[in-house]
Amino acid sequence: AISEYGLLEDKTGLENLNLLKVLNDDQSSQAEAILQRVGLDPANPLKLKEYSLGMRQRLLIAAALLGDKQILLFDEPTNALDEDGQDFLAQLLLELKDQGKTILVSSHDKDFLNQVADHIFVYSEGKIVKELEQDHEVEA
Template structure:
């Protein structure tokens, strides 16, 4: 595998009369965390399964480092993936579960303890899997994905079951792995977390690509930044700002201004002798942008 870039080209999956994935194309670059977002039924998990050759595509291709996953030699050393909370024998300890995977993958069993330490499960290494919480199972799944020290990580809803501390830990881990030059593709419904974690986004709905780009670029593309202003002399401020500035009044009496920067508004108010009680940038967040982009496209079958 020459690099860790993921390239999806025209990927399609049809189940009888349902097009779960419809001519989907996108790229995921190395050295970055890419969020893979979409409503329920959008085709995210099906796409990931096709990438990992767990589902046969009806059309198109998905490659990792220029090769299909099925054609990779020793894939455990190239790609680590979790598509659900880790499954293991209920009576087997977390350490022994990972050791079995090491043996199956031709890795030294000592690697099990290394990844347990990476995911913070060393204190629970000897505990049986049946006693693991959902969050601990997610950590064990990430540990399994890291066993081969892969260049590429593909993770489907890895934050399910994690508490706030666990989510922050996962964020730091994935950002650190991307900083090492690895490719990190993460599917998640936690939009506020993805806004913090991801560098890039791929948003799909009804099996089709809706938008791809950087987090900031996608958010900014959905509308001009607004400045929220509260003042006892709203009419005086509007008059001082003059033409070319858009002003709307919020229900609480605040002004929402477009077409002028925060600095320009502040300087204008000072010259006009208008008191300012609040002056903040009101920037759209990823949740609102996502809902606009995918409105009416969730699968409710």
């Protein structure tokens, strides 16, 4: 069965990443190293259907890192991550930014956005209604 995120439920995290590598003709990414980078054990024998929500979210973040892309898009990346997971994600995004990557994050998590964003755009009804610089609180 295929999960709602396009991953295969009866495959391990490593098997899923390796399949994504094949589908994207990606011969440069090291799936094991990427899994370790996001806090997952590449040797974990659990199938995706046995993963917790937080583990699934980390696997999706790992999938986004395949291919060393210059532009990354994350939609609600803090979903299902505990406090340690959110801290890890913030550090990861800041490292990627320092590497010159452009990162777009769609999120309702105001604290997380304030932690990682250079610019925050507030949308309402499909239009930008406000732009805030880093370290500004996002108003509800």
